[in-house]
Amino acid sequence: MPRSIPPLQALRALEAAARRRSFSRAAEELHLTHSAVSHHLRALEADLGVELFKRVGSRMIPTAAGAQLADRVRRNLDDLRDALDATRPGMNGVTRLEVSVMSDLASMWLIPRLGDFYERYPEVDLSLHMHAAVSAPDPYPFDVGIWHRRVDEPGFQIRKLLDDQVVAVCSPALLARYPDFELKELASMPLLRFSRRGWRDFFEAAGVDGSEPLRGPIFDDAGLMLQATVAGQGVATARLQLARDLIERGELVQLGQVRIPASFEYFFTWRDGHPREDAIMQFYRWIKTQLGK
Known part of the structure; x- marks a missing residue:
């Protein structure tokens, strides 16, 4: 029996x-x-x-x-x-990955590039779930996680994606209001504040005589803060990787050449022995290629 x-x-x-x-x-x-x-x-x-x-x-x-x-x-x-997905009409041969990703990286970097991924890997579908907290979610119900902190439990594969830097940026229209601008004048400009990163370290690296601002909007999402910066609402400190496209398109201007290390890294995470590991590795290698451009 x-x-x-x-x-x-x-x-x-x-x-x-x-x-x-x-x-x-x-x-x-x-x-x-x-x-x-x-x-x-x-x-x-x-x-x-x-x-x-x-x-x-x-x-x-x-x-x-x-x-x-x-x-x-x-x-x-x-x-x-996977077997059920393969049986559904239109899903045969398609692998779906549930991806949890930091919301700022998703909105400012990943989503604008996804057309290239789908063109290269039409057999992989991504379902994106935005994540705002610094720590990885617990539990981990996703196929792939792209988070600021490492998973502290056994049974996971973890790859660091990049070491990023922080720069000061503003809109061209705002900068035009400060003719002959010098970086030492930064503290006199309207400053946007990020809940996880203050201005003190940047001021110190740039030689700016100023203290942590006590006024100005506070954002807990770097993507939203960059949108406010593009709209001319103030100067922001931003991860260079997130701001690069906006700088190259002329929507933002980098103030000076000062760069400081970012406080948090990005980690690409998945479970050991995942049944869709081939698709996961395709996604990982594509991200690393895009970061290298």
């Missing part, structure tokens, strides 16, 4: 609970009650004869056996999703 397979709902509960380190959060994701998830996992432990989770503080941490099984279930669910 063939061995029975546990119910799919129980396996999905295992995968979600292991990934989210919480029965409650797994229940929310699966649209189940907490007690239903607990019941599924207790039944699965009884069927397998092993302990799958241990409580550590407020978190439910998978045991070695639970983590190993959850990983294999995750891969098989991915394979099942």
